[in-house]
Amino acid sequence: MAGAWVALDARSGELLWSTANPSNENAPAPVSVANGVIFAGSVAPEGPVYAMDAETGKILWSYNSGATLYGGKSISCGCIYHGNGNKLGLAAPLHLTWTGGTDLYALCVK
Template sequence: MLPDNGGRLGGYSGAAVWGSSPAIDISRRHVYVATGNLYTAPPGVTKCQERQNNQRGKPTHPDQCIGPDINFNSILALDLDSGRIVWSRQLGGYDVFYFASLVPNNPDCPPGPNLDADFGEAPMLLTIHPNRTRRDVVVAVQKSRFAWALARDNGTIVWLIHLLDFVVGGSKGGGIWGAATDGRRVYTNIANGDRENFTLAPSSQTTTAGARVALDADSGEILWTTANPSNDTAQAPVTVANGVVFAGSAASNGPIYAMKALWKNFVVV
């Protein structure tokens, strides 16, 4: 997802496709993938970021330091027959991160903000009806606390929801490993590995555990959020079948929880 560096050091690396399987639209002959953050960037890019005082860019705006063909933290449509990029949408701003950046005062860490805002969940194909208009979309949830619905034909943003008001993101925070959908709702975990205190929107309850979230597929509206009953983090993917959402927990006894899709009450299975 990056230009060929010709075997030279000091260029771009990263933008891995690691968040599970691609999604395939046979009628359009498109393959949809989502990518991760950069691991390295050219010196000119890091110096540009330093001149901007390591500011975070808006994820819906082009980055001022990085070119448009650098497809990190992106959703892309590829031609099924040739693999060429049909369209790409970069959704994250400057983000050069590797785990050594978690070491305080590490001189080898690149300029910040080092968001680690990968797409760690596979894209999902849905047909939704916002404002009673049929739209074929690709939906993906990001570690940066954003959920996105893009038009399958050209990558136009149909809706986005920023989960900032009630969850932290980044390397241990947002949606990761796998979302699910029943066509009417989108479900994702919220890992919260740093155990930040956040609000279980749309309620006023708070937790320091991980959580699961249900979004309206037509609009991205938050329908419910529920904390992990074991009070542990929630790094496992979610699955939905027959009106029930299933999810695991990081608890030492390894529970699996079943939740009614329309509500948020739990049964341990």
């Protein structure tokens, strides 16, 4: 298993739950939480976004955005916003070596 999300008790550090990343990839981006739901992404090529129950870690739904997700999600007014494929490479002495796509997605949950 390459990646997983975990919940720890803030006081004791005790593991509350662990959910494996279904894409079997790393999930280095920060997660966002709203209304008891955790939203997370993965670096898998399909760009999956996962919604998980914050109390249990159970995956409620997923959506493939079409490109690797490196950043976190923002949540406002019932919508989840994330970019995909936006990456750039810098090589010494800091010149641009490559760029990715420029898509922005909004997933609205009502």
